[in-house]
Amino acid sequence: MHAVNSPVPVGRSNRFIFCQLRSGLLSHRRNIGETGAFYLRRMDVRLVRWPAAREQLQSLRAEGMPRLVVVDADVVPPEPTDELEDWVRLPADQADVRIRVDTLARRAEARHRPALSSEGVLRFQGEAVPLSPVEARVVDALMKRFGAVVSRRDLTEAVWPDEAPLRNALDVHISRVRRRVSEVGLHIRTVRGRGYLMDAPSDSGQQLAANG
Template sequence: MPTIQDKEKVKIVRWPLETAKREGCRKLGALRILLVENGPPPLLADLREDWVRAPVSHQDLMARVRALQARAAAYRAPVLDPDGVLRVGSTSVVLAPSEVPIVAELVRNYGSLVARESLAHLLACARNTTRNALDLQMMRIRRRIAPLGLGISTAWGRGYLLQELTSDTAREHPQTPEGVSVVR
């Protein structure tokens, strides 16, 4: 499964020669490095953009690419709209109505642990539930959000953590044949 980082390829744009290409990349939300060939570098106000002066070694350019990807990933968070559509970048999934309150709480606390009791309470408000109902719902949500490059880690007895599914996370939590991340 491709991760968010795999989807975030960095475009190299010659500055100031390819000003139109820079603007097109900006409109698409693409990560880009401006290769400044002459004159002063442009003012940067977008965290999805960086610059380097030409000529540049391949090693230095690759270091800037990795730094830009890391910086952009740190500010990338999922968004849940009122209709139950969860978006990460240009990718989205539609959640079942029963999943929306739980995912909304996880998104509100993106990158932080959410207490199991808080999520169980949200589930209990919707209908009569058993202790295993939350576990079943989390399994369904994990399956649904995996195509977005998101995963949910379990802190046993404490709660759940919504986070980006990186290649390291995928190695730590291999996928079962059904596509469910087994987190222990």
């Protein structure tokens, strides 16, 4: 809990901001899905009072947390250190705050998602690993529902859209891909009776819970 040190007499929209400042965060929720399926993911964008919470801002920067700096009137704002930081000045418009929070959340989300190039190179958090064409199709199907379960049927149709594979082909390729993605810090988990899920270790518990 982070207290607001010097309340400013502002309007209703800014009382909303102060409420979020007292809790220290603003919860950002987005539906992410393909073909109607979705899961709920939480990305906390921290709201930091400036200059009262200068030390807290330094800590959040060091942790790489997305943060929106709420600057007191007539105070020079801090210079953002990366794309995960933005600022607004009081009194601030609530709609503007939400837009900035949404933008920060999307940027933070993108940093925590893998990327697959057209050449079949998988990249995640500064690491890279080349994949075969079939491996790349497996990874692509799992990435489209990153953090959510993909059924065996959907995976099979995505990897072999024009032919019926051998009975154990998917199991063989999942085993190979599991080893490959582990090189960049990703996991592929078997969800019994449902399919497979790709995630990063720090997200695993949250995402499994989100998928029920």
